[in-house]
Amino acid sequence: MNSPKKKEGQMKKKDMPDTQCSRRSFLKTTSIAAAAGSASLVTGCIPGKNSGSSEEFKLKWEEYFKEHYRLMTQEEKDATISRLVRLAKLQRGLDLQMSSRPAREQVLYGYAFNISRCEGYMDCVKACVKENNLDRKSKTQYIRIFEMEPGQLDPSTGDAKYFHEVPVDNKFYMGVQCFQCENAPCVKACPTKATWREPDGIVVVDYDWCIGCRYCMAACPYWGRRFNWGKPEIPDEEVTTKQHYLGNRIRPMGKVEKCTFCVQRTREGKLPACAEACPTGSRVFGNLLDPDSEIRYVLKHKKVFRMKEELGTDPKFWYFID
Amino acid sequence: MSTTSQKGFLSFLYDCFRWNMQGSLSFQIFRLLLFAAMAFGIYAYSYQARSGLEVTGMSNIVSWGFYISNFTFLVGVAAAAVMLILPAYMFHDPDFHRVVIIGEGVAVGALVMCLSFITVDLGGPLQAWHLIPGIGQFNFPTSILAWDVLVLNGYLLLNALVPMYILYCHYKGQKADERKYRPFVFLSIFWAFSIHMVTAFLYQGLPARPFWNNPLMGPRFLASAFAAGPSLIILVLAVVHNFTNYKLDKKVFHKLRLIIVISAIINLIMLFSEIFKEFYFPTHHSIAATYLFFGLEGHDALVPWIWTSISGNIIATLILAFNPGDNNPKVLLPACFLLFIAIWMEKGIGLIVPGLIPSPMGEVVDYLPTWVELGVTLGIFALGITVVTWLIHPALILEERYEKMRASKMD
Amino acid sequence: MKEIIHGSILRSLVLGAVLLTSHLALASDKSVLDRIKAANEPFDTMKIDSTHPLSMKTVRSNDSYQGGTFKVLTRKDSIERFRCSGCHKDKKVQVRDGVSFTHGDIVINHGSEGTSLSCSDCHNEKERDFLVGKKGQKIDFDHSYQLCGKCHFRQKSDWVGGAHGKRVKYWAGERVVYNCATCHNPHSPRFKKRMPATFSRPLDE
Numbered sequence: 001m002n003s004p005k006k007k008e009g010q011m012k013k014k015d016m017p018d019t020q021c022s023r024r025s026f027l028k029t030t031s032i033a034a035a036a037g038s039a040s041l042v043t044g045c046i047p048g049k050n051s052g053s054s055e056e057f058k059l060k061w062e063e064y065f066k067e068h069y070r071l072m073t074q075e076e077k078d079a080t081i082s083r084l085v086r087l088a089k090l091q092r093g094l095d096l097q098m099s100s101r102p103a104r105e106q107v108l109y110g111y112a113f114n115i116s117r118c119e120g121y122m123d124c125v126k127a128c129v130k131e132n133n134l135d136r137k138s139k140t141q142y143i144r145i146f147e148m149e150p151g152q153l154d155p156s157t158g159d160a161k162y163f164h165e166v167p168v169d170n171k172f173y174m175g176v177q178c179f180q181c182e183n184a185p186c187v188k189a190c191p192t193k194a195t196w197r198e199p200d201g202i203v204v205v206d207y208d209w210c211i212g213c214r215y216c217m218a219a220c221p222y223w224g225r226r227f228n229w230g231k232p233e234i235p236d237e238e239v240t241t242k243q244h245y246l247g248n249r250i251r252p253m254g255k256v257e258k259c260t261f262c263v264q265r266t267r268e269g270k271l272p273a274c275a276e277a278c279p280t281g282s283r284v285f286g287n288l289l290d291p292d293s294e295i296r297y298v299l300k301h302k303k304v305f306r307m308k309e310e311l312g313t314d315p316k317f318w319y320f321i322d
Numbered sequence: 323m324s325t326t327s328q329k330g331f332l333s334f335l336y337d338c339f340r341w342n343m344q345g346s347l348s349f350q351i352f353r354l355l356l357f358a359a360m361a362f363g364i365y366a367y368s369y370q371a372r373s374g375l376e377v378t379g380m381s382n383i384v385s386w387g388f389y390i391s392n393f394t395f396l397v398g399v400a401a402a403a404v405m406l407i408l409p410a411y412m413f414h415d416p417d418f419h420r421v422v423i424i425g426e427g428v429a430v431g432a433l434v435m436c437l438s439f440i441t442v443d444l445g446g447p448l449q450a451w452h453l454i455p456g457i458g459q460f461n462f463p464t465s466i467l468a469w470d471v472l473v474l475n476g477y478l479l480l481n482a483l484v485p486m487y488i489l490y491c492h493y494k495g496q497k498a499d500e501r502k503y504r505p506f507v508f509l510s511i512f513w514a515f516s517i518h519m520v521t522a523f524l525y526q527g528l529p530a531r532p533f534w535n536n537p538l539m540g541p542r543f544l545a546s547a548f549a550a551g552p553s554l555i556i557l558v559l560a561v562v563h564n565f566t567n568y569k570l571d572k573k574v575f576h577k578l579r580l581i582i583v584i585s586a587i588i589n590l591i592m593l594f595s596e597i598f599k600e601f602y603f604p605t606h607h608s609i610a611a612t613y614l615f616f617g618l619e620g621h622d623a624l625v626p627w628i629w630t631s632i633s634g635n636i637i638a639t640l641i642l643a644f645n646p647g648d649n650n651p652k653v654l655l656p657a658c659f660l661l662f663i664a665i666w667m668e669k670g671i672g673l674i675v676p677g678l679i680p681s682p683m684g685e686v687v688d689y690l691p692t693w694v695e696l697g698v699t700l701g702i703f704a705l706g707i708t709v710v711t712w713l714i715h716p717a718l719i720l721e722e723r724y725e726k727m728r729a730s731k732m733d
Numbered sequence: 734m735k736e737i738i739h740g741s742i743l744r745s746l747v748l749g750a751v752l753l754t755s756h757l758a759l760a761s762d763k764s765v766l767d768r769i770k771a772a773n774e775p776f777d778t779m780k781i782d783s784t785h786p787l788s789m790k791t792v793r794s795n796d797s798y799q800g801g802t803f804k805v806l807t808r809k810d811s812i813e814r815f816r817c818s819g820c821h822k823d824k825k826v827q828v829r830d831g832v833s834f835t836h837g838d839i840v841i842n843h844g845s846e847g848t849s850l851s852c853s854d855c856h857n858e859k860e861r862d863f864l865v866g867k868k869g870q871k872i873d874f875d876h877s878y879q880l881c882g883k884c885h886f887r888q889k890s891d892w893v894g895g896a897h898g899k900r901v902k903y904w905a906g907e908r909v910v911y912n913c914a915t916c917h918n919p920h921s922p923r924f925k926k927r928m929p930a931t932f933s934r935p936l937d938e
Contacts, residue, residue: 064448068459106776108768114896122929129931138376139934144683154606156684163932167924176683182765185530191467192452193459201765209459211452212375212445215467217385221530223682227385227445229376253374254445269784269905280924281899281916288769290776292800293904294895299769302896311529314764322891 056090059083068193069206069245074100080208081245088250092236098243101267103200109261109316110201110288111275112298113175116322117282120145120166120173127277128177131240131262132248135232142226142259143177143274155307175282177274178203178224178259179307179315186216186225195256201288201316202261204246212254221311225258261285288316334493338716345715349565353711356704363701366694367442375445377694383681384689386443388699391670393439395550396432396706397474397521398543398669402551403429403481404514405581411507417574423717424562425555426485431710433478438702466524473517480510489717492724518544525677532607533614533677542592543669548585549639550665552578553658558710560655568718576649579642586639586661593632613686614676621679623688628672634664775800784906791909792875798893803908806901806915808874815874821861842921855880855919881913 066072066080077100088094125143134140146158148171155174167173184203187195194209195216217225231253243249244264251257262272266285270276275283286295298304304318370377380387406425410418441447452458453471462468484506491498522543525534556578563570600611612618617625638661647653680686691699763771778784791804809815844850857865857872864872864880872880882889891897898916901909913919 068452071459104781106772106774108765108772110765112896117897119924120929121927122931125933126930140382141933144933145929146683154684156606156609156680158684160683160685160933163929165926166929167926185528188464189467189528191461191465191471193461194452209449209452210446211449212447213440213443213467214385214445215465215524217382218525218678219528219530221682223383223685226382228374229378229380229382230374252446256445266904269778269781269903271900271902271904275899275904276902278899279916281897281911283899284895286895286904287776287778288765289772290778290800291773292775292798294900296769297799297894298896301891301894316765320896322887322897 053090056087059087059090063087063208066208068209070193070196077245084245084249092239094236094239094241096241096243096249098245098249099264099267100245103198103202104267106287106289108201108288109180109266110286110295110299111180111261111272111317112284112295112302112304113317113319114280114282114284114322115148115172115174115319117280118145118173118175119280119282120147120162120168120171121279123277123279124175124274124283127273128259130238131265131273132259133232133234133240133243133250134226135228135230135234136238137233138229140226140232142224143175144223146174146176148172148174153305174319175274176222176224176307177317179222179313179317180259180261182314182316183312185219185221185311185313189215189219191215198246198263200267202246202263202266203258204260204263205256205258206246207249207251207255207257210255212256214256216256221308221313222315225256228253228255228257331490334490337493338720341716341719342712353708356708356711359704360701360708363698363704366697366701370442370694370698371447377692379690379692379695381687381689383685383687384675384678386674386678387689388671388691388695389439389443391674392699392702393436393443394521394525394674395666395670396436396439397517398547398665399551399554400429400432400436400477400481401514401518401544402547402555404511405548405552405578406555407507407514408511409577411504412511415577417571417577420721421555421559421570421574423485423489423721424558424714426481427710427713427717428551428555428558429481430478430713431706433474433481434709435702435706436474437478438705439699442698442702466520466527469520470517470524473513473520477510477513477517480506480513484510485717489720492720495724495727515544518547525673530682531610531677533610534673536596538592538596542589542596545585545589545592546665546669549582549589550662550669552582552585553662553665556582556658557655557662558714560651562714562718566718568722572649575651575654579645579649579654582658582661583639583643586635586642589665590635590639593635609680609684610676613679614672618680619686621686621688623690624672624676627667631664631667631672634660635668638664778905779907781905784903787901787903787906787909789901789909794910795876795879796893798895798908800908803910805875805878805910805912808877808912808914811914812874815862817861839920842923843919875912877919878913881919 063080063083067076069077072080081098081100085096085098088096122145125141125145128134128143129136129141132142134142144155144160146155146160147162147166147168148155148158150170150172152158153174155176158174180197180201180203182197182201184197187197187203190210191213192209192211194211195203195205197203212227214227217227228251232251234250239250240248242264244260244267247260247263262270262274266272271285272283275285284294284298286293288295288299290296298320299318302320302322304320306315306318309315378387403425406418406422409415410422441450444450453460453468455462460468460471462472484503487503488498519540522540525531526536526539529535556575559570559574559578562568597611597615600608601615604612609618613621614624614628616622638657641653641657642661645653675689679689790807790810792807794803794805797803814820841850841852853865855864857863860871862874864874864877866872866880866883878889878892882892888897892910892913898911898913901911903909917924
């Protein structure tokens with residue numbers, strides 16, 4: 001298949017001028033010039049009480065001046081990952097495995113949610129929080145399950161704050177999360193290209209490139225994005241150590257994050273954590289470009305709809321009814 | 323005079339600084355107070371920088387708050403300088419020519435505040451260099467925020483450089499060469515409209531937010547700015563007229579009042595049009611307006627706010643239109659102040675916060691700024707006022723000297 | 734004044750051109766549905782080698798889905814006292830063993846009121862190690878979906894296709910799905926009411 005989106009992984013030349021050379025030399029001179037003066041700025045203002053060791057300082061320093069992820073060569077990606085892994089070891093004693101696996105060819109991820117099957121147990125939400133290292137302090141969640149009155153399909157009429165025995169008779173449940181829009185308003189909004197759609201359709205954020213302006217959050221019609229208002233807190237023993245640079249690695253403070261269909265899992269062939277945790281089989285996930293996949297079966301044989309389709313965002317997340 | 327006229331640019335800057343150090347005791351105390359406010363702002367910001375934006379009242383639903391509200395309003399104030407520039411440079415209106423420098427000073431101050439508000443709102447201010455074209459990745463022309471960065475900085479440059487050139491010429495005792503600065507004046511006039519429209523497009527371009535996704539946004543933005551900005555300028559001119567030796571003609575106030583009245587009336591008509599659209603046949607898209615004007619699901623933090631603003635708007639517009647005091651400053655100035663505050667309430671929090679409430683998934687929360695946001699905002703306002711005084715104070719001294727010099731030459 | 738007008742026209746033209754081209758650039762991208770329609774070549778999911786081997790016991794299904802044959806999690810391994818014929822044979826069960834060996838803990842809540850199922854509707858009375866279809870066919874416990882599908886034929890076809898039930902752990906690799914009884918208690922197939930696993934914090938807290 002000669003999809004026009006095949007080359008999205010590498011940036012288009014027009015998109016991102018090849019200024020690496022000058023950029024690098026610029027950064028070099030800047031860093032030398034600025035080293036003396038702003039050393040305290042970088043380490044002092046990126047909060048971290050125990051930034052004592054010189055190795056940690058050096059790693060942070062190199063991290064600060066690194067490239068946009070999509071402009072990095074594989075060596076540079078490996079270098080930043082080894083720095084991040086080392087920093088996690090130095091700061092928290094964590095042994096991480098971090099991946100930079102790119103999108104696979106001929107894969108476009110899609111999701112279908114069976115609103116007549118979901119019983120509102122929220123096992124998906126719990127699994128998502130654990131898998132994606134979401135901040136426990138603010139109780140950040142990517143998924144929101146709405147308890148819906150019959151007769152309406154708009155989640156704004158539902159209640160997402162329920163905590164009682166489920167399912168309640170005569171109610172149904174509807175989960176929302178990032179819909180990985182093909183024509184994503186958030187990607188269009190970002191002033192620094194820190195968020196983009198990968199060739200396999202997942203909209204990701206380069207957490208280190210994001211400046212935290214939150215324009216993408218205003219632009220998202222599905223409330224799919226979350227912000228790290230404080231420093232994320234996850235107990236050491238609960239950290240998921242299998243991570244992806246664009247996925248569930250622990251986010252810095254002041255950056256936007258979002259559901260990535262568990263990119264760290266799905267690119268290894270696994271189901272997203274929510275789909276694996278679902279006890280009712282309401283969550284169908286698969287490759288939209290594979291005519292034999294379950295998701296394609298749903299699209300072909302079920303009556304499906306997408307949320308706010310009139311906005312033209314072209315989400316890759318469908319709802320269906322048995 | 324002849325001694326200074328020989329000196330170069332450095333001595334110009336030095337003299338400006340020196341003149342700034344002079345001034346009455348009360349003026350200096352006023353400045354010290356501003357510095358104290360800025361210090362408090364820096365303290366509040368350092369607290370925010372350490373703990374993260376969680377110390378603000380913002381949340382994942384109301385992801386923009388007091389900072390962006392003030393930013394949005396101040397873009398209008400900055401753009402309003404064009405209401406002095408246009409008649410002064412284009413129509414060679416002598417009254418406006420004498421005060422245009424003040425308008426430009428106010429614009430620079432407003433822009434400094436705008437950029438500061440954006441900076442303090444960033445989650446990663448240290449990564450702001452990612453925006454710089456060449457070193458970073460500037461998502462132009464796709465991202466309207468990238469446009470905004472461009473137009474705001476451009477307008478700041480234009481509004482700083484043109485007056486600086488004119489003042490520098492006057493400092494040297496020469497007449498500024500109109501052929502040199504006129505193209506930039508033209509540019510700055512269009513630029514003023516563009517900073518406004520682009521900032522409106524920032525919101526208008528988001529189909530996710532029906533409250534903002536409204537073609538009247540840009541035009542209404544302009545109308546309200548051309549009411550609020552000149553109101554502020556009238557107040558500043560009144561201060562200049564009363565507390566300095568730089569005396570102004572009453573006609574300036576009269577002309578500015580006319581500009582304000584026309585803009586304020588257009589603003590009110592558009593407001594009525596918006597309200598009609600939202601409430602004649604309320605749809606799903608009217609829900610944010612319902613929250614703003616009447617409250618939703620027991621959340622009504624903004625209801626008194628917006629009604630106060632609209633009442634103030636109407637009252638001030640009526641006073642300015644019927645002009646009961648016949649340009650008596652005792653009536654004119656409070657009316658301008660009221661209009662300015664009313665539009666600040668409406669085009670700030672009244673515009674930004676309800677755009678985000680309820681969330682696109684229909685969940686309603688209230689937003690109240692915390693002391694940190696108020697502190698930082700106070701600091702930025704103090705910074706803006708400081709910038710304005712530091713610019714206008716030497717500028718007026720210079721202009722006064724230049725006028726005297728020309729008068730003596732004429733004799 | 735003329736200059737202003739000229740300038741503004743020029744400006745809006747430039748702006749319009751920029752916006753238009755950026756829009757055209759977007760429009761040339763195909764929509765998801767176009768891409769789906771164009772994708773008719775099966776994807777070789779076996780090449781994602783991180784998906785195998787699967788540690789759970791599986792059996793090849795007698796049905797096949799759109800992508801060929803597939804595997805089902807076994808059932809017999811999760812039935813505690815399989816083989817049933819261990820007890821259910823000619824030899825009589827001692828009364829003292831009856832307490833632990835009878836299936837008194839089983840509550841049948843299957844079928845709608847009035848037409849509730851009884852043991853013998855599914856269990857083969859003659860050959861206890863098998864289930865039985867309506868027409869007396871022997872059905873292996875590992876292929877219980879064949880029995881369930883006799884009544885729940887719509888669910889069955891959805892299950893085969895992928896709209897009902899779920900795959901085990903992987904979206905890629907060889908297709909392995911849960912059997913009916915992995916999720917549904919065959920004696921009482923409706924999901925039970927329970928408290929949610931977690932909750933969402935009220936956002937206005």
